[in-house]
Amino acid sequence: MIQLKEISKTFYSKKNEEVxxxxxxxxxxxxxxxxxxxxxxGAGKSTLVRCVNLLEKPTSGDVVVxxxxxxxxxxxELRKSRQNIGMIxxxxxxxxxxxxxxxxAIPLKLTGISSKExxxxxxxxxxxxxxxxxxxxxxxQLSGGQKQRVAIARALSHEPDVxxxxxxxxxxxxxxxxxxxxxxxxxxREFGITILLITHEMHVIQKICDRVAVMENGEVIExxxxxxxxxxxKKRTTKKFVNSLFPNDLPKEILEQxxxxxxxxxxxxxxxxxDKPALSQLSKKxxxxxxxxxxxxxxxxxxxxGKLVAHIQGETEETDKALHYLKEEGVQVDEVEINES
Amino acid sequence: MNLNVIAFYDRWGGVLGEATIETFQMVFIxxxxxxxxxxxxxxxLVLSRPDKSMSNPYVYQSLNVVINVLRSxxxxxxxxxxxxxxxxxxxxxxxxxxxxxxxxxxxxxxxxRLMESAxxxxxxxxxxxxxxxxxxxxxxxxxxxxxxxxxxxxxxxxIAIIGLIGATAMAGLVGAGGLGDVAYRxxxxxxxxxxxxxxxxxxxxxxQGIQSIGNRLAAKAKKD
Numbered sequence: 347m348i349q350l351k352e353i354s355k356t357f358y359s360k361k362n363e364e365v366x367x368x369x370x371x372x373x374x375x376x377x378x379x380x381x382x383x384x385x386x387x388g389a390g391k392s393t394l395v396r397c398v399n400l401l402e403k404p405t406s407g408d409v410v411v412x413x414x415x416x417x418x419x420x421x422x423e424l425r426k427s428r429q430n431i432g433m434i435x436x437x438x439x440x441x442x443x444x445x446x447x448x449x450x451a452i453p454l455k456l457t458g459i460s461s462k463e464x465x466x467x468x469x470x471x472x473x474x475x476x477x478x479x480x481x482x483x484x485x486x487q488l489s490g491g492q493k494q495r496v497a498i499a500r501a502l503s504h505e506p507d508v509x510x511x512x513x514x515x516x517x518x519x520x521x522x523x524x525x526x527x528x529x530x531x532x533x534x535r536e537f538g539i540t541i542l543l544i545t546h547e548m549h550v551i552q553k554i555c556d557r558v559a560v561m562e563n564g565e566v567i568e569x570x571x572x573x574x575x576x577x578x579x580k581k582r583t584t585k586k587f588v589n590s591l592f593p594n595d596l597p598k599e600i601l602e603q604x605x606x607x608x609x610x611x612x613x614x615x616x617x618x619x620x621d622k623p624a625l626s627q628l629s630k631k632x633x634x635x636x637x638x639x640x641x642x643x644x645x646x647x648x649x650x651x652g653k654l655v656a657h658i659q660g661e662t663e664e665t666d667k668a669l670h671y672l673k674e675e676g677v678q679v680d681e682v683e684i685n686e687s
Numbered sequence: 688m689n690l691n692v693i694a695f696y697d698r699w700g701g702v703l704g705e706a707t708i709e710t711f712q713m714v715f716i717x718x719x720x721x722x723x724x725x726x727x728x729x730x731x732l733v734l735s736r737p738d739k740s741m742s743n744p745y746v747y748q749s750l751n752v753v754i755n756v757l758r759s760x761x762x763x764x765x766x767x768x769x770x771x772x773x774x775x776x777x778x779x780x781x782x783x784x785x786x787x788x789x790x791x792x793x794x795x796x797x798x799x800r801l802m803e804s805a806x807x808x809x810x811x812x813x814x815x816x817x818x819x820x821x822x823x824x825x826x827x828x829x830x831x832x833x834x835x836x837x838x839x840x841x842x843x844x845x846i847a848i849i850g851l852i853g854a855t856a857m858a859g860l861v862g863a864g865g866l867g868d869v870a871y872r873x874x875x876x877x878x879x880x881x882x883x884x885x886x887x888x889x890x891x892x893x894x895q896g897i898q899s900i901g902n903r904l905a906a907k908a909k910k911d
Contacts, residue, residue: 399819428821439816443835443910452830456822484910497816504820 347508347540348375348398353407355393367393369564370407375508375542375557380534380647382551382572383544384587385561391544394561395512398542399431400424412507429457432501432539436513438493440485440500446472447481450500457504471499475529491522498529502537509533511543515550527553531647548587552576552646560584576651577614577678592642592653601682608659610639611669614678615652624675625656632668634660655682699882702869707889709864712783713855717790718848724795725847726840728754729802730828741824754796762793762854766861786855786863794851801843805836838905845901849894866890 355368367390375381385391396402398409400416409416416427440449450468459467472478475495485493494514501509511530515523531554534541545551551558551572559569560583567581579585604610613625628636636656643652658665672679728750735747760768766789773788774780809832817827833840856867866886874883 401815401819425821425823428819431819433816433819435812435816437810437812439810439812441813441831441835442810443837443908453817453820453822456817456826456830457820486910500820510819 347377347412348373348381348542349408349410350374350394350397351408351410353394353397353404353409355390355397355402356405367564368397368404371561371564371566373559373566373569375540377540378534378538379556380530380541380543380554382555382558383542383561383566384546384548384551384558385544386546386583389561390564391561392512395510395542395544398508398510399428399433429504430506431508431510432504432506433510433512434494434497434501434514436516438485438490438497440493440496442485445482445484446477446488446496449485449496450503453500454503467503468499471503472496474502474533475499489522490518491526494518494522494526495529498526498533502533502539507540509539509541511541511545513545514543516545516547523547523550524553530554548590552591552644552651554647556647560587572646573616573649573651576646577616591644592640596639596655604639604657608634608657608665609669610655610657610682611672612680612682613654613656613672614680615643615650615654616678617649617651624672624677625654627675628658628668628671631671632660633664634658634668636668695881695885699873699885702873703866703882703885703889706864706866706869706886709783709858709868710852710855710866710893713786713790713858713863713865714848714851716783717787717794718844718851720787720791721794721798721847721851722844724791725798726802726833728795728799729806730832732799732803733806733832734828750799754799757792757796758800762789763857763860765789765793766857781862783858783863785861786858790851790854790858793854794847797850798843798847801847802836802840805839805843806832808839809835838909841901841905841908845898845905848897848901852890852894852897866893 350371350373353368353371354366357365357367359365371390371394373381373383383391383394393402397404398411400409404417411427411431414427416424419427441452444452447468450471451464454464454467455461469478472481475498477492477495477499480488480492485496488496497514509530515526518526527550530541530543533539534554543550543555555572557570558572558575559566560575560581561567562581562583568575568579568584575584576588579588601610625636625638628634636658639655639657641652641654643650645651658668660668669679731746732750734741735743735750737744737747757765766786769789769792770780773785776788777784779785813835814827814831817831855863855865856871858865859868859871866889870883870886873879874886
């Protein structure tokens with residue numbers, strides 16, 4: 347649905363210094379999926395999403411949306427294509443001087459929707475975002491979450507194939523974030539709209555994304571299915587993001603003490619193996635004691651994903667066998683290195 | 688006391704009434720023309736500014752220079768400096784008609800600046816959101832930029848009107864009349880202080896009224 351091919355973007359500051367925001371980024375977002383891009387601020391993810399509808403013109407590379415390359419389009423063609431790419435923003439970007447109704451109706455009118463159809467569309471999409479009773483209210487009287495709902499209704503009312511989300515939940519509190527994410531999930535499922543979102547929050551990825559790309563210094567350093575990235579992150583930054591969900595705040599001294607009496611392991615469970623009693627079997631089958639140090643199970647978009655840190659106490663021979671058994675049971679086992687975090 | 692008021696009214700009422708109408712005429716006509724010139728110039732200043740989508744340093748810089756030059760000239764000098772031009776444009780250089788041209792030259796650049804600063808206040812994100820929706824630039828200018836800037840535009844125009852009223856006081860010099868002219872001719876030259884005081888009071892009421900109306904309209908347009 348969206349293909350970014352070798353996108354580079356260089357900005358020139360006032361002193362004519364070059365700032366390279368994107369270095370040859372390639373991504374493909376498939377039809378109907380929710381694709382997340384995560385990175386710390388300054389990683390270039392905002393520039394990346396703005397390149398998709400050419401709000402930011404890439405210095406080199408090509409953008410293909412729905413089979414058409416946007417880069418060589420005339421102004422008019424680009425406008426038509428943009429009408430098919432909805433976008434929501436961190437700052438909502440609604441007209442302050444217009445009511446909720448007008449905020450949706452004005453862009454519809456300006457993109458040439460017939461005046462007969464406008465009220466129907468506004469009603470329909472306000473109902474979908476759950477604000478059918480707010481027609482005549484001004485954005486100033488709405489909460490942040492409600493404003494984002496209006497912005498979503500505005501984007502949907504053009505009936506786009508693609509929705510871009512530029513940190514749409516970053517200005518919202520956790521509870522509101524969840525309700526907005528639920529809404530995005532709903533429109534993805536009900537209307538089949540492909541969503542490309544960028545965020546710096548791991549729980550956004552976890553809750554709604556099918557695939558994810560991790561960005562750092564203008565490059566995509568790792569990408570894949572959310573579950574794969576969660577269970578075996580390869581790059582340091584990716585690990586940091588994953589670990590942010592599984593706080594491993596055991597004191598270093600304790601870990602060092604424990605390590606003398608057996609390995610400390612982290613076990614990753616995905617999907618069904620998340621509820622297998624593999625660990626409790628260990629003491630029965632081998633001459634070891636398993637002592638859970640920390641653990642957490644989170645719900646990914648459609649599978650549970652768990653991580654458990656445990657200390658396996660016993661003779662090296664026995665603990666080796668125990669670890670082997672766990673691996674055979676389909677549990678991903680990694681030794682915890684103490685200086686990791 | 689009552690007698691005095693009636694006597695004053697009988698003697699000066701007609702003159703002051705006529706002068707007030709002249710002031711209104713001058714302000715209204717030159718304001719209208721100045722807005723028609725100043726608002727597009729303000730838009731052009733904002734669009735051609737560096738870092739903007741339609742950035743054009745030549746347009747921006749030349750516009751800047753012209754506006755600054757015109758704004759450097761005191762109105763009383765502009766009034767005489769433009770005499771030949773005024774005569775060429777409207778056929779006369781005296782009366783209300785003759786003063787409109789210099790008033791426009793004085794006010795339009797001022798309004799352009801006020802519009803510029805009002806339009807710059809509009810949240811860039813909103814403009815971007817509309818660009819992302821595939822809406823034409825001219826529609827964005829009118830339906831987003833000008834619309835969202837309306838409260839600041841109203842306040843700016845209020846300031847412009849008040850400045851304009853000040854400038855019309857000098858219109859008497861080319862025989863256009865107005866309240867300032869009455870205060871000067873009767874109050875000062877013929878030494879009738881009451882006329883001067885009454886004119887000043889009228890002007891104060893006028894300015895206060897305009898400012899209050901402006902504030903109220905701006906607050907109403909703000910919606911938040």
